[in-house]
Amino acid sequence: MNPESFAAGERRVSPAYVRQGCEARRAHEHLIRLLLEQGKCPEDGWDESTLELFLHELAVMDSNNFLGNCGVGEREGRVASALVARRHYRFIHGIGRSGDISAVQPKAAGSSLLNKITNSLVLNVIKLAGVHSVASCFVVPMATGMSLTLCFLTLRHKRPKAKYIIWPRIDQKSCFKSMVTAGFEPVVIENVLEGDELRTDLKAVEAKIQELGPEHILCLHSTTACFAPRVPDRLEELAVICANYDIPHVVNNAYGLQSSKCMHLIQQGARVGRIDAFVQSLDKNFMVPVGGAIIAGFNDPFIQDISKMYPGRASASPSLDVLITLLSLGCSGYRKLLKERKEMFVYLSTQLKKLAEAHNERLLQTPHNPISLAMTLKTIDGHHDKAVTQLGSMLFTRQVSGARAVPLGNMQTVSGHTFRGFMSHTDNYPCAYLNAAAAIGMKMQDVDLFIKRLDKCLNIVRKEQTRASVVSGAVGNKAEDADIEELALKLDDVLGDVGQGPAL
Numbered sequence: 001m002n003p004e005s006f007a008a009g010e011r012r013v014s015p016a017y018v019r020q021g022c023e024a025r026r027a028h029e030h031l032i033r034l035l036l037e038q039g040k041c042p043e044d045g046w047d048e049s050t051l052e053l054f055l056h057e058l059a060v061m062d063s064n065n066f067l068g069n070c071g072v073g074e075r076e077g078r079v080a081s082a083l084v085a086r087r088h089y090r091f092i093h094g095i096g097r098s099g100d101i102s103a104v105q106p107k108a109a110g111s112s113l114l115n116k117i118t119n120s121l122v123l124n125v126i127k128l129a130g131v132h133s134v135a136s137c138f139v140v141p142m143a144t145g146m147s148l149t150l151c152f153l154t155l156r157h158k159r160p161k162a163k164y165i166i167w168p169r170i171d172q173k174s175c176f177k178s179m180v181t182a183g184f185e186p187v188v189i190e191n192v193l194e195g196d197e198l199r200t201d202l203k204a205v206e207a208k209i210q211e212l213g214p215e216h217i218l219c220l221h222s223t224t225a226c227f228a229p230r231v232p233d234r235l236e237e238l239a240v241i242c243a244n245y246d247i248p249h250v251v252n253n254a255y256g257l258q259s260s261k262c263m264h265l266i267q268q269g270a271r272v273g274r275i276d277a278f279v280q281s282l283d284k285n286f287m288v289p290v291g292g293a294i295i296a297g298f299n300d301p302f303i304q305d306i307s308k309m310y311p312g313r314a315s316a317s318p319s320l321d322v323l324i325t326l327l328s329l330g331c332s333g334y335r336k337l338l339k340e341r342k343e344m345f346v347y348l349s350t351q352l353k354k355l356a357e358a359h360n361e362r363l364l365q366t367p368h369n370p371i372s373l374a375m376t377l378k379t380i381d382g383h384h385d386k387a388v389t390q391l392g393s394m395l396f397t398r399q400v401s402g403a404r405a406v407p408l409g410n411m412q413t414v415s416g417h418t419f420r421g422f423m424s425h426t427d428n429y430p431c432a433y434l435n436a437a438a439a440i441g442m443k444m445q446d447v448d449l450f451i452k453r454l455d456k457c458l459n460i461v462r463k464e465q466t467r468a469s470v471v472s473g474a475v476g477n478k479a480e481d482a483d484i485e486e487l488a489l490k491l492d493d494v495l496g497d498v499g500q501g502p503a504l
Contacts, residue, residue: 006022028053032057039116039120040121041121041334042327044332045327046330055324059090060110061109061113062110064078064079091110091114093313094315095316098312100310101308114323122326126263129257130263131270133267136297137303139318140294140314141315143174144279149182151279155218164216165179165221166205167187168200169425171412171419186221187212190427191425196364197367197369198230198426200222200238202237202241220242220249222235224256224259224262225259226372227372227374227437228372229366232261235269236273238273239268239269239275243274244273248276249274257285257294258439262371266278275297276302277297277302280296282294286321288325341439341442349363373435373436374406375434376432388407390461391434391457400450403435403436406424408428409421436450
């Protein structure tokens with residue numbers, strides 16, 4: 001509705017009423033105008049009517065939504081299902097052009113504007129989260145692993161002699177595969193144990209650089225957010241090493257954007273040394289569907305080079321999802337989520353510590369990890385080599401997702417490289433343990449229910465171990481079969497049902 005439309009409406013409805021409606025419309029348009037002028041996330045979140053008005057106004061700017069459009073090309077934004085069209089708010093053309101994911105599409109001005117605004121809002125939020133000197137970023141419709149690969153492929157053209165990527169070990173397959181997929185050889189640097197924590201071996205990193213030669217190293221690939229007892233890499237020291245040897249530095253910041261500590265490490269690393277790009281997941285940090293990531297850095301031309309490396313156009317869905325989410329939350333809403341996550345980390349730590357002590361275990365001391373926690377599983381691991389994995393299975397069947405039961409001595413081959421002690425980030429961690437993380441969006445009831453179900457599972461595992469131990473002893477003493485059966489039945493009466501039982 002433009003001024004002419006409102007004026008025409010006044011001939012049919014009382015002008016006073018029409019003017020009131022016009023003022024209400026202007027309130028929505030004022031928010032949209034501020035967004036387009038400033039390119040920043042609004043302090044307060046928008047209501048759904050403003051959001052839908054904005055998205056509709058953008059969508060009608062794309063040629064597939066023109067009333068008189070006549071498309072005679074091979075890709076004209078045609079959609080067979082009306083449901084699919086509504087799911088995407090009729091943004092059908094995607095983002096970018098064949099040569100650059102950030103380029104403007106002539107026949108999709110609305111989608112192009114959506115892409116530009118989304119990247120601008122995300123840059124604003126990265127600064128809000130703690131990396132104040134970030135220069136540029138863009139949303140890419142790939143998850144973290146493939147986004148890291150894109151960064152490595154971009155660096156290939158700048159360092160043609162490079163063959164290796166220095167990588168402080170983290171036992172997460174996509175990190176390793178991102179380097180192999182790009183055609184490089186990962187040089188795994190084992191972590192060092194300091195107390196309970198696994199930390200970066202800086203001496204080994206520098207020694208390997210000197211051994212291989214800086215010109216043969218594509219980059220150093222470090223990590224922030226990770227599963228305890230591993231903690232974020234020593235980013236400041238690594239950044240200084242990279243600056244000293246003129247080696248690029250790419251940071252896997254998968255779910256670190258939600259952590260002020262991880263973001264501070266990146267900011268400080270860029271201040272004292274060298275960080276070329278840092279990559280973070282959209283779903284883990286903004287609670288949107290899986291499929292997008294943010295590639296950000298401190299040198300705008302290099303980030304633009306990465307965007308130009310992406311071949312072809314791309315899906316607009318991840319950009320649309322994060323745009324809607326940020327406009328719905330506003331800066332105040334996102335800050336509130338970050339604050340609540342910190343509170344949940346403290347609460348989870350307190351409750352897990354109490355539970356661990358009640359079962360003669362302990363919470364591992366990992367003060368440098370701001371998201372993930374771990375408790376030992378020594379008492380159950382010492383009785384049976386499969387008890388740890390059994391505990392993990394029991395939690396999963398009781399609808400506890402995300403917890404990781406990590407046994408000792410696990411072997412795993414990833415893209416031709418065999419890792420000993422896989423999942424524990426080192427060959428020989430002193431004990432088996434269980435992971436849990438306080439990520440953005442976690443609620444107090446999630447923690448309470450997890451603790452309750454974990455407590456029940458630990459009790460069941462111990463009852464089964466006690467029963468097996470007593471029966472095994474009877475067998476060892478050559479007791480009669482009938483006596484053993486009678487003993488087992490009595491144990492069942494004393495110990496109670498050791499079956500799975502209903503999910504709590």
